[in-house]
Amino acid sequence: MVIVVRVGLLLAVAAAAWFAFAPFAFAPSRAPDRLGTAGPLRSFGWAECRASSAQQAQDACDPPPVDASLPAAQRSRAHMERAVTLVSLPRMEQARQAANEAVTADPKNAAALLLRARLALPDNLTAAAADVNAGLLLAPADPNLLATRAYLLAGSQPEEALRDANAAVSLDGRNADALWIRSCILADLGQLEAADGDLSRAVLADPDALEARQWRAVIRLRMTRFREAIEDATAVLARRSSHPMALQVRAVAEMALGENEAAIGDLTRILGEPGQRTSAQPSMPMFRPLFLQRAVLLARSGRRQDAVHDLEATLSLGGQQALIAMQLHLRKNGFPDVPLDGKRSQALDDAALTCFVDQACGRGLTVAN
Secondary structure (H helix, E strand, O other): HHHHHHHHHHHHHHHHHHHOOOOOOOOOOOOOOOOOOOOOOOOOOOOOOOOOHHHHHHOOOOEEEEEOOOOOOHHHHHHHHHHHHHHOOHHHHHHHHHHHHHHHHHOHHHHHHHHHHHHHHHHHHHHHHHHHHHHHHOOOOOOHHHHHHHHHHOOOOHHHHHHHHHHHHOOOOHHHHHHHHHHHHHHHOHHHHHHHHHHHHHHHHHHOOHHHHHHHHHHHHHOOOOOOOOOHHHHHHHHHOHHHHHHHHHHHEEEEEEEEHHHHHHHHHHHHHOOOOOOOOOOOHHHHHHHHHHHHHHHHOOHHHHHHHHHHHHHHHHHHHHHHHHHHHHHHHOOOOOOOOOOOOHHHHHHHHHHHHHHHHHHHHHHHH
């Protein structure tokens, strides 16, 4: 079925995305620790600055400098507190500078090394790894350092990453970030039940760890537990209404359950209305299959013109290669008169829309594109 293809596509995107970008920048309203404990920061930019944007850029709301006369350990802690305040504004470059000052003031402050490492994610993995390893020399049994190293190793050394994640969870079984990190590693290793268990533990331990609930939705989608995936995605959307991954997960699960109008609605929240300008660019290939999937759903709902708009977007984002792939598929599936010339035509549009409505042809078209 088409749904199986979309689930596979979503999870391929998710697998590539979790290491580079997750967790997402949530700003929960009642989280006692907005930064989280390990891996990338949970959130930033939660504080209110009453100055104008221009004034804020010129440090209008920045906290005062740290007293240089303080003892080294106390000065290091003060720089860390200042870094967290800067994250809340958000003044991320200044926060990184403050974290650097914290390490400079006290190079043996493992917590400062961890903070500086986390502030380097996801852009500077080398610097983050150096700080985490230095921190572990000072505090080898720190679960947050171990979990963060697991996050850093996950993409290249999953077995080593799992060892560190296991150690972190053994040391602190209620550490939601460590559980989230281990669950992602387990999922990459194909251990979905274990991953789901870790995510459930994370959600129970910290209901504000929305990245854990979001990734449980992804895992449950992969396990074809569609209704539960919708429930988790909906819980995330209740806190962050435009979260793109939650919308995508929910749309795929809705399609699997035959709730096509709901799926169209969620895809529209990602892509915008059919035919209107969108932020999707050719450099964002993840949008193209979403436009194509919505085009299929729109055609089956009798919304022909809207389906044509999404077909246009699909072909625009895919370029000539997408055109030729579609023409090849159509010629092989009952439309031999479609020209194989890499050019848009009325014959192509008519054939594609007919194909969308046909289950077998539509399924093959989403696979081919």
